[in-house]
Amino acid sequence: MSVRTYREIQRRKSRQIHVGSVAIGGDAPISVQTMTNTVTADAKATIDQIRRIEEAGADIVRVSCPDEESTAAMKAICKASTIPVVADIHFHYKRAIEAAEAGAACLRINPGNIGSADRVREVVKAAKDHGCAMRIGVNAGSLEKDLMDKYGEPCPEAMVESALNHARILDDNDFREYKISVKASDAFLAVASYHALSEAIDCPLHLGITEAGGLISGTVKSAIGIGNLLWAGIGDTIRVSLSADPVEEVRVGFDILKSLGLRARGVNIISCPSCARQGFDVINTVKTLEDRLKHITTPMSLSIIGCVVNGPGEALGTDIGFTGGGAGKGHGQIYLNGQPVYRIQNPDLIDHVVELVEKKAAEIEAARNAAAE
Known part of the structure; x- marks a missing residue:
């Protein structure tokens, strides 16, 4: 047990599934996902964007498949991607089957929207035949009409009932490789829905605050909602939904996890907001360092503090530090x-x-490789 019990997060115990090579749930690390925003039928543009997403550290990428042209491009996309690809499917069951055949590692789907029981069985068979997992994606903005009539508005009870109804369809078809999300743009609604769902089912949960907004406002809302749930031990994989470059979603996702000590990737910079005491230009220094250290994936900490009031104390807990000597x-x-x-x-x-960070990263990686031999 840690001597700092106030920092311990007890994760909810969920069953484990696999999205391609990535384990989700159980004792697996919380994975970070994003979604492409290119036209999927343009395989080259989509693959190029996935390359940048991979470099940013994403574990999984989702690709929308709204038409036959999109699923036709999926074979090349899935082959080129080094991380598992999730096919985002709505309504048309044939797109799901085509995506599974093309190499998708997971289908994001609502079984209840696919149509008849026979069509659901066909999709489940395709998923089983091709080793696909599924994500049941409930969204407050697209709840079923009967649930809206029953509850009058999107609410946690309606969200959870929708999720469990969809899960029952997969269970009845002897399919258990699924995770569930109950997303809303209202952080209060999303958090309450996830809390209730976490007590009602043992499958992995995919966290997100949907349509969160632009880079800054969406980051804040996502950090509040997703962070609240992760702090409570709920969540096995996350996607930060921003009106921004998908690479930014990945960075924010990792920053949320790093803030809670749940994942470590790259340099964690601890820096002050600066004031009249600063001995150097803190803000522009940190901005430049963030850009120049993007290539470092080795977890380490760096403190950049403007003056000696807090600088020495912050440096005590970091691998590398710099404290300004005063204005x-x-x-x-x-x-x-x-x-x-x-x-x-x-x-x-x-x-x-x-130079110091690059040297430290090389030392850490060398020690890690030596220990693995």
């Missing part, structure tokens, strides 16, 4: 593994810190 001094202190080591001039700060 007008022109230099600051480098810390390694929490200890002050030497001073450098402010103009040398960025290049020097990048």
Whole structure:
């Protein structure tokens, strides 16, 4: 048991499924997903975007398949992608079958919207034949009419009832490789729905606040909603929905997980907002470092603090740190593994810190590889 029990998150126990090579649920790490926004039928554009998504660290990517042209392109897309591809399907059962045949690792679907029981059985058979998982995706904006008539508005009870109705269809067809999401743009509704669903079923849960907004407002809303659930131990995979580049969704997703100590990827920069005490331009320094350290995937911590009020204390808990020497001094202190080591001039700060981070990353990876041999 940790000596810092206040930092412990007890994850909900869910059964484990697989989306391609990625384990979801059980004791598997919480995975980060995003979705392409290219025209799927344009396989080259979609693959190019997936390349950037892969580089950002996404574990899974979702691709919309609204028509035959899209599913026709899926074979090339799935073959080119190094991460599992989820086919986003609505209404037409044949698109689901075509996507499964094309190599999709998962079908995002609502069984109740596919049509007759025979059509559902055909989709389930295709999923079984081709090793596809499924995600039941309930959304407050598209609840079934009978549930809206029953409850009068989207509410947690309606969301959970919809999810369980869809899950029952898959269970009745002896299909258990599924996860569920109950998303809403209202964070209160989404969080309440996920809490209720987490107690009603043991399958993995895919978290998200849908239609969250632009980069800043959507990040804030997603961090509140998804973070609230993760802190409570709920959630096995996440997607941050932003009106922004999918790469930004991946970065925000990892930042949410890093903030809660649930995943670690890349450099976690601890920095101050700056004030009149700062000994260097904190804001532009951090902005530049974030950009220049994007290529580092090794987990490590870096503190960039403007002055000596909090700088030494923050540096104690980071791998590498720099604390400004005070306004007008022109230099600051480098810390390694929490200890002050030497001073450098402010103009040398960025290049020097990048060099230190790259060196530290190489050392960590070398030690990790040696331990694995």
